[in-house]
Amino acid sequence: MKFSTATIISALTVCAANAQRIAIGSPADGAQLTPGSSFQVRLDRPNTLTGSNEIAIVIGLSTCATNACPPASDSMGSFILYNGTYLPEYHETDKPPYQNFTVSLPTAAAEGPAMLKVWHVSLVGASRSPFTETLNSTLRIIGQ
Numbered sequence: 001m002k003f004s005t006a007t008i009i010s011a012l013t014v015c016a017a018n019a020q021r022i023a024i025g026s027p028a029d030g031a032q033l034t035p036g037s038s039f040q041v042r043l044d045r046p047n048t049l050t051g052s053n054e055i056a057i058v059i060g061l062s063t064c065a066t067n068a069c070p071p072a073s074d075s076m077g078s079f080i081l082y083n084g085t086y087l088p089e090y091h092e093t094d095k096p097p098y099q100n101f102t103v104s105l106p107t108a109a110a111e112g113p114a115m116l117k118v119w120h121v122s123l124v125g126a127s128r129s130p131f132t133e134t135l136n137s138t139l140r141i142i143g144q
Contacts, residue, residue, distance in 0.1 A: 020045075020052050020124050022088075024116070024137045025098055032140045033114075036107045041081075043118065044098045045088040050125055057086040058119040059101060063141065065112030072117035072134035079106050086120065105141070114139045 025042035033039055041059055060076030062069040069077075081103035088097035118135045 046096045053123040054086045055121040060117040063110040065110040069115040
């Protein structure tokens, strides 16, 4: 069976991009938060052999008390909690490189279900291919 060069390059690009994915380390899915409080968002970037240049992170929040929350790929939400650089570093030997972001839950956030949303942008590999992904985690906003 013969594979074309384009097929092989495409497969390697997909593998390299998948290796660059990040994960929401905290808050845990289902965490309860109070409006006006500060909380920490930890974004993990597992080790990879493929080089990458981190460009940016956007952290948003949608409240879903009256409607279903759209996925992060459609909307970053009513509240942008952080918009800026992403520079994951090693902190503990038992964890991947990560960065913590301390953000505040707006007092206007409605009680009920909510969705924390993350948009990640980087350049991957020697050719600096653009890579973007969105993630989300379900939260619950509780009264003060």
